[in-house]
Amino acid sequence: MKRILITNDDGIGAGGIIRLAKAAMKYGEVWVIAPAAQRSAASHSITLHTHIDVYPCDFPVEGIKAYAISGTPGDCIRLGILNILPEKPDIVFSGINFGFNAGTDVQYSATVGAAFEAVFQGVPAVAFSESTQDGYLVTDKYLDDILAEVIDTPFVYGKVININFPNCRPDEVKGILRNRINSAGCIFRDRYDVEELKDGGKRYRVNGIYNEDVEPGSDLRALFDKYISIGELTNIH
Numbered sequence: 482m483k484r485i486l487i488t489n490d491d492g493i494g495a496g497g498i499i500r501l502a503k504a505a506m507k508y509g510e511v512w513v514i515a516p517a518a519q520r521s522a523a524s525h526s527i528t529l530h531t532h533i534d535v536y537p538c539d540f541p542v543e544g545i546k547a548y549a550i551s552g553t554p555g556d557c558i559r560l561g562i563l564n565i566l567p568e569k570p571d572i573v574f575s576g577i578n579f580g581f582n583a584g585t586d587v588q589y590s591a592t593v594g595a596a597f598e599a600v601f602q603g604v605p606a607v608a609f610s611e612s613t614q615d616g617y618l619v620t621d622k623y624l625d626d627i628l629a630e631v632i633d634t635p636f637v638y639g640k641v642i643n644i645n646f647p648n649c650r651p652d653e654v655k656g657i658l659r660n661r662i663n664s665a666g667c668i669f670r671d672r673y674d675v676e677e678l679k680d681g682g683k684r685y686r687v688n689g690i691y692n693e694d695v696e697p698g699s700d701l702r703a704l705f706d707k708y709i710s711i712g713e714l715t716n717i718h
Contacts, residue, residue, distance in 0.1 A: 482509035483632065486570040486604075488557040489578065490520045490591035493538065493549045497577030500617065501609060503542045504624050505574060508632050512570070513540055514561040517549040521580075525594030527559060528552040535560065554595035562602045572634060573599035576609030577620060583610070583645050583700040584664035587714060596641040597716045605636040608714075612648030619654055620646040623709060627657075630711075645700060645710045653707050661712035664699035667692060 485505050489498040493515035505511050517536075533552040540547035548565060550557055554575065562569055578592040587593045592608050599606035609627075611620045623646065631642055643663070647654060669689025676684040695701040703710035 483571040484566070484568065485509060485511045485572055485574060486558070486561050486566060486599075487511060487513050487574045488515045488554050488561070488595045489576055490516065490523060490554045490595065491579050492516055492519050493540075493547065495579065496617065497579055497609075497611070499541055500621065500624070501574055501577045502540070502545055504628055506542065506544065508628070509571075511545045512561065512566055513545055513547040514550060514557040514565060516554060516557065517551055520553050520591050522589045523553045523555070523591035523594065524589050525555050525597055526553050526591075527555045527598075533560065535565070554591040555598040558595050558598040558602065562599070562604060569602075570604055572632065573604050573606040574609065575599075575606060578608070578610035580613045581610050581645050581668060581704060582608060582643065583668070583704060583710060584695065585667045587643065587663060593641065593643065593714065596643075600636070600638060600641055600716075603636065605634045607631045607634060607642040607644060609644050611646040614648050616646055616648060619649065619651050619709075622651045623654070623657075627709070627711075639716050640713050643700065643712050643714045645704055647704045647707045647709060649707045654709065655707050657709040657711060658703040659711045661700040661703050661710045662696070662698055663712060663714055664695045664701040666695035666699070666701055668701065
């Protein structure tokens with residue numbers, strides 16, 4: 482049986498982490514250590530210049546030890562492995578993120594950042610993400626099979642498994658594509674709308690343009706074509 486540590490960047494009350502923790506219970510002892518509030522796009526940041534508060538909390542899946550922290554998802558993994566868990570976990574799961582983490586978005590993703598912190602601490606890690614548009618329907622149909630495939634992921638320093646579930650109905654999923662490369666493209670090509678302020682300043686709001694022009698064989702191409710995407714992400718050694 483495994484010791485599994487789970488975190489996310491949507492906050493400990495998010496539906497994705499609850500579903501992932503519940504599905505992981507069949508594989509062993511599950512710990513949930515997640516941000517107390519939304520921390521999306523925090524990348525691999527950690528807290529250095531202030532304290533981090535940690536509180537045990539009730540979690541809506543019986544048998545799971547859960548803690549909410551004031552820091553980032555990266556902090557959750559560092560504290561979990563270095564201080565909170567009695568022994569190092571066998572694997573870390575991060576997610577299930579509300580929104581894809583594929584293409585260039587992985588650079589900003591705190592879901593992916595937490596997974597990289599796990600491998601920096603010597604633990605294999607898998608990141609899970611789904612569409613914001615009823616993506617849970619596809620995820621819930623395939624999650625058990627995907628977990629069975631990745632639960633014994635070997636440790637490779639600097640590498641994490643990245644899984645994304647497509648935006649479509651469950652009966653439209655064409656299958657699972659493995660070994661997907663991380664696209665150099667993006668779902669939204671970012672630009673900023675500008676508003677003039679009365680005091681002479683300017684206010685900027687991001688307003689991306691939807692984009693499906695991405696490479697064949699990539700994670701984004703798989704998602705746009707209604708496949709589940711599984712691939713490796715590599716960070717610095």
